[in-house]
């Protein structure tokens with residue numbers, strides 16, 4: 001039995017087909033990177049995995065059970081820009097995630113439980129390289145540090161699956177490299193299963209174990225909403241040649257161009 005099974009999965013919004021009949025299995029500990037043209041449904045797919053969206057048809061199974069459409073502790077997500085609470089320090093922001101989890105009504109822990117939460121939050125901030133910034137407020141942190149904080153917030157709940165939606169898209173290349181190392185370290189040490197969306201196909205090939213390409217390869221000019229994205233490539237990372245990379249990039253650019261042409265023709 002596979003850890004995650006994506007079975008005849010469709011997602012529609014009204015008459016618009018966003019995802020079309022996805023079928024995949026994923027084993028524990030895999031690191032899947034996802035690339036695809038803008039607006040083709042990558043974030044929607046992560047939301048289906050997170051459980052904040054539900055399938056129109058088909059299902060996702062997690063550990064042999066249908067994934068329920070509500071966020072679970074076993075899944076954590078990091079977005080490109082994370083909304084941390086501006087009036088709370090890094091430490092308080094991470095502690096708050098734990099307080100919400102352990103005391104959902106009051107979001108407040110006391111005494112020994114609070115001391116324990118504080119220790120765990122400090123350890124997690126240290127693991128992401130922010131031990132020197134525990135008392136800093138988000139506006140005092142650089143973009144890379146804010147994403148480290150977002151990762152700490154998401155990992156403090158000890159998810160088994162980490163969903164990353166272009167987490168480094170807004171960062172400078174040098175800082176991105178540090179973040180790659182951090183994510184690889186956390187993935188290995190915490191034995192996570194990771195799904196990460198990126199716009200950068202090279203990043204997709206550098207990180208992880210498997211690269212998925214989402215592409216809406218069929219477009220009917222009379223009915224542009226009729227087809228959704230499918231997973232057109234599923235490639236083991238590290239075994240693919242440059243020529244194939246270029247073909248994928250060209251295909252995705254063509255999809256973008258077709259969309260542009262349709263858009264302007266309307």
Ligand SMILES: Nc1ncnc2c1ncn2[C@@H]1O[C@H](COP(=O)(O)OP(=O)(O)OP(=O)(O)O)[C@@H](O)[C@H]1O
Nearest residue numbers: 013014016018036037038039040041042043044045
């Ligand atoms: N809640 C919603 N209601 C209606 N349509 C939606 C909703 N969420 C997403 N969509 C549509 O679904 C399509 C896919 O959106 P999604 O954000 O998943 O794409 P994406 O591949 O992540 O894009 P990008 O790379 O630009 O972030 C878009 O056309 C979007 O407008």
